[in-house]
Amino acid sequence: MSSLRPTCNKTDAVLAHCLDGDLDSDDLLEHGYGFACGETLQAHLRECAVCRSALQRARRLDAALATAAGIDVARHPGQVGAGWAQLTDRWLAPATAASAEPVEPPLELTTAPSTLPLQHRGLLLAAAALAVVGAMFGPWALATRAAATPSSHSVATATATTTPAAEAQATSPIPSPQPLRAATSTMAVPTPSANVATFHVASRPSTAATRTKVATPSWRELGVQVASSHATPTERMAAQQTLLAGCRATAPDSPRAFRALVEALAAAGDHDLKSRHLHAAMLQPLRDGELLRQLGASLGALDAAGQRLGCNELAVVVVAARLGEASTDRALRRLARRHPDAVDAIAAALRCDVRSHGGGRLLLDLWDDVQSRRSAPGDERVAMAWFRQQPPSVFTELAAELPTCRSTERRVRCLLALGASDDAAMAAVLRTHMRSSHHAESHAAALALAHLPVRLLADIASQEELDGEYLLRAALARADVAVARPWIAALDLRAGDRHRLRHGTLADFPEVALWFRDRGLLGD
Amino acid sequence: MDLRVTEPGQPKSSDSERHWLQRCQAGDAAAFQPLLRPHLAALLALAKRHCRDPHWAEDLVQETLVRAFRNLPSFRGESALRTWLFRILVRLASEPERWRRGKPAESLGDLDVPDHFELRAEHDAIARELQDRLDEAMERLTLRQRTALHLRAVEGFDYEAIGGVLACTAVAARMHVLEARRKVMARLKEHLEP
Numbered sequence A: 001m002s003s004l005r006p007t008c009n010k011t012d013a014v015l016a017h018c019l020d021g022d023l024d025s026d027d028l029l030e031h032g033y034g035f036a037c038g039e040t041l042q043a044h045l046r047e048c049a050v051c052r053s054a055l056q057r058a059r060r061l062d063a064a065l066a067t068a069a070g071i072d073v074a075r076h077p078g079q080v081g082a083g084w085a086q087l088t089d090r091w092l093a094p095a096t097a098a099s100a101e102p103v104e105p106p107l108e109l110t111t112a113p114s115t116l117p118l119q120h121r122g123l124l125l126a127a128a129a130l131a132v133v134g135a136m137f138g139p140w141a142l143a144t145r146a147a148a149t150p151s152s153h154s155v156a157t158a159t160a161t162t163t164p165a166a167e168a169q170a171t172s173p174i175p176s177p178q179p180l181r182a183a184t185s186t187m188a189v190p191t192p193s194a195n196v197a198t199f200h201v202a203s204r205p206s207t208a209a210t211r212t213k214v215a216t217p218s219w220r221e222l223g224v225q226v227a228s229s230h231a232t233p234t235e236r237m238a239a240q241q242t243l244l245a246g247c248r249a250t251a252p253d254s255p256r257a258f259r260a261l262v263e264a265l266a267a268a269g270d271h272d273l274k275s276r277h278l279h280a281a282m283l284q285p286l287r288d289g290e291l292l293r294q295l296g297a298s299l300g301a302l303d304a305a306g307q308r309l310g311c312n313e314l315a316v317v318v319v320a321a322r323l324g325e326a327s328t329d330r331a332l333r334r335l336a337r338r339h340p341d342a343v344d345a346i347a348a349a350l351r352c353d354v355r356s357h358g359g360g361r362l363l364l365d366l367w368d369d370v371q372s373r374r375s376a377p378g379d380e381r382v383a384m385a386w387f388r389q390q391p392p393s394v395f396t397e398l399a400a401e402l403p404t405c406r407s408t409e410r411r412v413r414c415l416l417a418l419g420a421s422d423d424a425a426m427a428a429v430l431r432t433h434m435r436s437s438h439h440a441e442s443h444a445a446a447l448a449l450a451h452l453p454v455r456l457l458a459d460i461a462s463q464e465e466l467d468g469e470y471l472l473r474a475a476l477a478r479a480d481v482a483v484a485r486p487w488i489a490a491l492d493l494r495a496g497d498r499h500r501l502r503h504g505t506l507a508d509f510p511e512v513a514l515w516f517r518d519r520g521l522l523g524d
Numbered sequence B: 001m002d003l004r005v006t007e008p009g010q011p012k013s014s015d016s017e018r019h020w021l022q023r024c025q026a027g028d029a030a031a032f033q034p035l036l037r038p039h040l041a042a043l044l045a046l047a048k049r050h051c052r053d054p055h056w057a058e059d060l061v062q063e064t065l066v067r068a069f070r071n072l073p074s075f076r077g078e079s080a081l082r083t084w085l086f087r088i089l090v091r092l093a094s095e096p097e098r099w100r101r102g103k104p105a106e107s108l109g110d111l112d113v114p115d116h117f118e119l120r121a122e123h124d125a126i127a128r129e130l131q132d133r134l135d136e137a138m139e140r141l142t143l144r145q146r147t148a149l150h151l152r153a154v155e156g157f158d159y160e161a162i163g164g165v166l167a168c169t170a171v172a173a174r175m176h177v178l179e180a181r182r183k184v185m186a187r188l189k190e191h192l193e194p
C-alpha cells in the first residue's frame, strides 16, 4: 500500500528537476528541498530508493498521460482520416460563420420574377412555398405514404408556373447554373453528354447575353426533376448527374448545386419498389468523400448555436439520416443535442425505406442521448412514436440487438420500440421477453405488446392460455381487445383508473398490471 | 544517467502560422482554418481532460474556436497562439454554464451501453486499466492542477507557458504540476509500478 510507502522530502524537487527541467528552483531551495546542482541531485538519487522509485513512476505517469491524449484523440469518434477533417470542419465552420456571407433564403422563394404584377408574384410565391413545404415534408412527414402524392403534384404546379423564360428574365440574386451547350432550346432533361458540356462551360465565365438567350434548367428545376415521381428513372438520374457535376468543389456554383441536390433527395420518395431502389441509388454518390464532407459541414453548421432548423436545414438532416454513414449518424446525434426536435425529422426521414441498415440503432441511440440528458425519466410514448411506421429492417435490427445489449435501460427502450412494429415475429419477441425475470423488461415488453395492431393481439389471445399470465391480460386490456373487456368490466374501475389502464406510462404500468393478477380472475 | 524525459519549453510559432495569423488579423476569415487546424488535436486532448462526455469536449473545442475567432484581432502575439488558445479553453472549462447546453450525459462508467470505441485489441487490456484509473485520478484534480499536469506531460510546456495558460506565475504553475503529479501518483499506486 502506498500509505506505507516511505517518503523523502526531496522527492518534489527531484521530480521538478528531472521531469520539468526545473534547474533553478529557488523556492524549493528556500524550503530546503532543492539541489545546488545536478551533482548533488545525482548523489541523492543514488542513495535514495524512494526518489528513484518516485521518479520512475512519475515518468510512467507522464508517458501514460501523453499516450492517453494520443489514444483519446485517435479514438475520438470521427478522428480517422477524412473523418477528422470533417470533424474539424464542423468546429471551424461555425466559428467563422458570423463573418461569412449571410445565409441565403431558400432558393424557391427567390426565383419569383420581380417584373410580374404584384398579385401574380404573390401567387407564384405561394405556389413556390407550397412546393417547398410539399416537397420537403410530403414523403417523410408523419402522414402515411399516400400523402406523398399531393406533394409531388404541388411540385409539378410550381414548375409549370415558373417557366424557364420567366426565370431567365428574373433579377433574382440567385443566378441559374452555367448554360448547357447541349440543352439550348428547352429545359429538356440533360443527357449524360450534356454533363460533359456542363463541365467545359462551367470553367468559363458566362455572359449576360447567353444567360438571357438560353433557357437552362436551374439547379432547382434539376432538383425537381430528380425528385419527380413523374419523370422516368433515366431522366431523374440524368438530372442528378448534372447536379452532381455542379457540386464539384471546382464548379463555380457548387454550394447552390449541392443545396438543390440535397433538397431534391430529401423530397424523393419510395412509393414503390422501383422508386425506392432509384432513391437508394441516388444517395450513393453522397458517400463519396467530397460530397460526404460537404454534407458533414452542412450538418456541422446547423450545430451552431441559435440557428433554427428551417426547410433547408431539415433537408440536410433528412438526407443525412437516410445515408446511414457512421460519420453522418454521429453528426445527427450531436445535432439532436442542440435541436431535440431534429429527432422527429430524423425519424420521419427513416420512414422512407432507403437506408439499408442502422436506422433502428440510430433511433435507439438518439433515445439514449435524449434520456441521458434528462434528470427525470421522459415520457416513453414520445420516443415510441418515432418508431411508428418505420420499415421492417428497423425492427429486425432492434430484435437483433436485444440478446447482446448489456444495458437494461437500452433493452427496455428496445422492447418499447418493438411495440411500433406490425410484424407477428416481433410480437413473438415481445412475448418471450414478457417472461423475463427482470421486471423492468417484462413490463416494457407487455406495454409494447399492448401497442401492437389489434389483429396481432387477437391472434395471441386466441392461441394462448390467458389465465396464468397477468401481464398478458394487462396488455390485452390496455389494447382494449374484445377478449379483455369482461375483465375490465369486472375490475369496476373509476374513470381515472380506466384512463391509466388505457393511456398510462411505463411507470404506471406495473401497478396497473397487478390489478389483473389480484383481481383479474373475478370475471371468469 | 538521463535525467530528462523531454525538454520542456515554450510553444513556438511557425512561419506559416505567422503568415495565416497576419491574414486573419487583416480580416481574411478564410485564413482562420489553416491557422487553427494544427492546434485542434491538442485542443481536443485538453478538452477531453476536462469533459468526460466526448460531445461536450467537442462543444468546448468549438466554443473555444468561436471565442478565438472573435478575439483574434486583439491577439497580440505576446504568447504563442497555442498558449492563447489553451487559455481560452481553460477559462471556458471553468465556466461550463457559459457554453454548455442541455444536461450532461451520464458518464460512461454509470451506463453500461457499449460505446463506439470498442475496437481495442486484447493486449491493450492492461494499458486500458491504467488509462481508466488515470482518467479517474485526473478527474479528481482541480481544474488548474489538471490543466497544469496535462500541459506539462502532454504538451511539454514549461512552467512559464503553463502559467501563461493559467494566468498565474511560473512558481504557482510548478506547484500545480507537483501537486497534481503527487495526487495522481498516490491514486494510481501499484498501477505505475514496473
Ligand SMILES: [Zn+2]
Pocket: A008, A009, A010, A011, A044, A048, A050, A051, A052
Ligand atoms: Zn529522496
